[in-house]
Each structure stands twice: as structure tokens, then as C-alpha cells.
Amino acid sequence: MTLVQHLDELRKRLKYIALAAIVGxxxxxxxxxxxxxxxxxxxxxxxxxxxSFIFTAPQEAFLTYLKVAALAGIFLTSPYIFYQVxxxxxxxxxxxxxxxxxxxxxxxxxxxxxxASFGYFVVFPAAFExxxxxxxxxxxxxxxxxxxxSFSIKLLxxxxxxxxMPLFALVLSRIGILTADMMRKxxxxxxxxxxxxxxxxxxxxxxxxxxxxxxxxxLYEVSIIVASVFGRKKEEPSEEDEAEEDEDDEEAAEAx
Numbered sequence: 001m002t003l004v005q006h007l008d009e010l011r012k013r014l015k016y017i018a019l020a021a022i023v024g025x026x027x028x029x030x031x032x033x034x035x036x037x038x039x040x041x042x043x044x045x046x047x048x049x050x051x052s053f054i055f056t057a058p059q060e061a062f063l064t065y066l067k068v069a070a071l072a073g074i075f076l077t078s079p080y081i082f083y084q085v086x087x088x089x090x091x092x093x094x095x096x097x098x099x100x101x102x103x104x105x106x107x108x109x110x111x112x113x114x115x116a117s118f119g120y121f122v123v124f125p126a127a128f129e130x131x132x133x134x135x136x137x138x139x140x141x142x143x144x145x146x147x148x149x150s151f152s153i154k155l156l157x158x159x160x161x162x163x164x165m166p167l168f169a170l171v172l173s174r175i176g177i178l179t180a181d182m183m184r185k186x187x188x189x190x191x192x193x194x195x196x197x198x199x200x201x202x203x204x205x206x207x208x209x210x211x212x213x214x215x216x217x218x219l220y221e222v223s224i225i226v227a228s229v230f231g232r233k234k235e236e237p238s239e240e241d242e243a244e245e246d247e248d249d250e251e252a253a254e255a256x
Contacts, residue, residue, distance in 0.1 A: 024073025082108035115163025169223035173231030180228035
């Protein structure tokens with residue numbers, strides 16, 4: 001495929017992804033209130049009795065429900081979305097490897113939802129308990145809807161994408177772009193990168209950064225194992241090739 005064909009293929013895949021996300025959002029909007037209650041449950045658990053969520057703009061509550069529905073729609077249609085992603089990558093794979101696109105897309109969606117679930121069930125309670133511990137008689141928590149939504153969506157999506165690392169390592173190693181030795185050589189840079197990514201994707205506090213960087217480092221080590229086991233092996237020269245090389249060497253020596 002030429003560069004123009006790759007760009008046209010990318011445009012087509014992005015269009016399908018956008019349509020899937022819109023359909024998912026419309027499907028989930030009817031349950032927006034229940035989904036919102038589910039999203040805020042980890043925070044409500046640790047909020048003082050006198051605290052509540054507030055909105056300061058007339059449209060803020062409506063937009064909050066719409067964003068929650070959009071987030072749920074992305075998770076709902078994630079198998080199809082990841083299928084489009086892997087279908088775009090498929091031309092770089094062997095013919096026999098392309099038949100695994102659908103299973104890989106399904107596992108990608110499972111890893112994505114699993115990462116978000118890790119953030120929701122493990123990281124959210126620990127983070128919100130820590131943040132609410134600063135509430136006292138002089139400092140009362142009155143949380144804005146859009147700020148909490150931005151915070152929670154960023155964390156859920158971040159953990160979802162971070163948990164994709166082993167699968168991307170699998171595919172890139174099969175293509176030959178990535179190797180286990182390459183990942184081992186840059187491990188110290190990966191450690192630094194994990195904390196940088198944690199600082200970018202999480203709120204500006206050390207606690208949240210550690211909650212992101214820790215799983216990221218574990219997944220990096222898992223990715224090294226995956227690349228080592230499933231990576232493309234270098235083809236060893238056959239006996240015929242070795243014989244031809246020996247003949248070439250002999251002819252070169254005679255010529256001298």
C-alpha cells in the first residue's frame with residue numbers, strides 16, 4: 001500500500017470508530033442517570049454527609065450525563081473499535097496471523113475494560129479516601145460535576161489503554177518492530193517514562209502518579225515476557241545457504 005492508500009485506510013477506520021462511538025452513546029443515554037450514579041459511587045462513599053456535587057452552569061448537568069453516556073458507549077462498542085484498530089494494523093502481519101484479528105480485538109476490549117475496572121475498583125477508592133481525608137470543619141468538599149467527571153474519565157481511559165500494553169507488545173513483536181532484548185535495554189528509560197506518563201495522565205499529585213506508574217511497570221515486564229515468547233524469531237541460515245557462502249568465500253580466496 002502507498003502512503004495515500006494508508007491515509008485513506010486510516011480515514012475509513014476512524015470514520016467507523018466515530019460512528020460506533022456515537023451509536024454507543026445514543027444507546028447508553030437512556031441509562032445516563034444510572035450510569036452517573038455508578039460513576040460517582042466511589043466518591044460518594046467517602047464524602048462527608050454535608051458535602052454534595054454542584055454545577056455552576058445551566059447546561060453542566062446535561063453535558064455531564066451526555067459525557068457519561070459517551071464514555072459508556074465507548075466501553076460498550078470497544079470490541080468493534082479495537083477490531084478497526086487491528087484491521088488497520090493487519091497489513092503488517094503474515095497471512096496466517098491475520099485470521100486472529102477478531103480474537104485479538106475481543107481480548108483488547110477485555111483488557112481495556114479490565115484496566116478501567118482496575119481503576120474503578122482499586123484506584124478510585126484508595127485515591128478518593130486519601131483526597132477526602134483533608135475534609136474538616138474548616139475545609140468542606142463541594143465538588144463540581146465537570147471537574148469530577150474530567151478526573152474520573154481521564155483515569156478510567158488511562159488505565160484502560162495502559163492495560164493494552166501486553167497485546168500491543170505481542171503484535172509489534174510478531175511484526176518484528178519490537179523485541180524483548182530491545183525492551184530490556186531500555187528498561188531504565190521505561191521506568192522513567194512510567195512516572196512521566198503517570199504525571200501526564202493523572203491529577204498533579206504523587207499518590208495518583210504512583211497508582212498509575214506501579215501497574216504500568218508491571219505490565220511492561222509482562223510485555224517483555226510476551227515479546228520473548230511470541231516474538232518473531234530470526235531465521236537461521238539453511239545448510240544450502242551456508243554451502244553457498246563457503247563457495248563464495250573459496251572463490252574470493254582463489255581470486256586473491
